[in-house]
Amino acid sequence: MLFALIGPNWLVSRFRAGAIIRQAGRIGLAGSCGRCQTAAADCGWAQVPMMVVVQVIVGGLLLGAIYALFSSGLTLIWGMMNFINFAHGEFVMLGMYVAFLTVVWLHGGPVVFGIAAALALFVLGVGIYVSLIRHVIRGPMLSQILSTFGLALLLRYTAFWIFSANFVSLPQTSLAGTIKLGGIFLPVAQLVAGATAIVLTLALHLLLTRTTIGSRLLAVAEDRAAAMLMGIRPDRMQALAWGLSAGAAGIAGALMATAYPWSPSVGETFGLIAFVVVALGGFGSVLGSLYAGLIIGLIQAMSAFWLGAIYKDIVVYGLFVALLWLRPQGLMGKARI
Secondary structure, X not given: OOOHHXXXXXXXXXXXXHHHHHHHHHOOOOHHHHHOOOOXXXXXXXXXXXXXXXXXXXXXXXXXXXXXXXXXXXXXXXXXXXXXXXXXXXXXXXXXXXXXXXXXXXXXXXXXXXXXXXXXXXXHHHHHHHHHXXXXXXXXXXXXXXXXXXXXXXXXXXHHHHHOOOOEOOOOOOOOOEEEEOOEEEEHHHHHHHHHHHHHHHHHHHHHHHOXXXXXXXXXXXXXXXXXXXXXXXXXXXXXXXXXXXXXXXXXXXXXXXXOOEOOOHHHHHHHHHHHHHHHHOOOOHHHHHHHHHHHHHHHHHXXXXXXXXXXXXXXXXXXXXXXXXXXXXXXXXXXX
């Protein structure tokens, strides 16, 4: 329950930091401050138990790791192909529903529905590139924007038609329960999801920077014509990039589904977060997306805890604009001369 405050907008809008303090009091973390009925900021720093603060920080980092995973797919498309995909948030949403259907129909566990979401979205990403993106990628920027914006609407309202607008959540899985580490309580689902997201994000970074496939992707992004002269097939590489991007979003959605309820409209929130993470981390930098995702998750958690959930986005986007004013290329992007 202590992680409820730091979830996406559609989940935290009804919670305030005082709820965390009261819940902490029930499980023995908060001491006398557990009786506080106001927000944490009203209680004062001195009255808030350190373990509760640590709990919020860890929760923010775990959520930020998932932000980083699905944002790394967007940075692959946006930063390396110079293509803006407004449907990326809907890929995350579809990954959540694939996980849901895998559990309900096939009774699959976390490994099964994680792989299913990754494979399903990988195939979808390749299919979207072949059927739509390759026809508009050489067109004007407006055509690219409208094509993916229309795709986002198509995916979102198709999900509304199939699943309705009601919130759903995964049935209880093997990740249910809470463990205690170093004096703090960690829901198993959030811990596994966050750790897996970090590992997969780093794996994607290594794929792009340490493998032949990564070199080919970078070559196509750098100079399509020169890559063709070297025997690289640009269409095949770009289809692979879209598959990897959608697959990363799909497995991130499956990981997110283990801990939070959702509806088809959640893609809007995730899409906006992904754009902020990519811009903050630096276009084309998967490692930058990892750092930026962790930072945004942490800032969201701490601002929601101390100020209230309704203020957390004001703090995040305010600091985001200020940082880009000082460093427009992002944390790990290269400045243009």
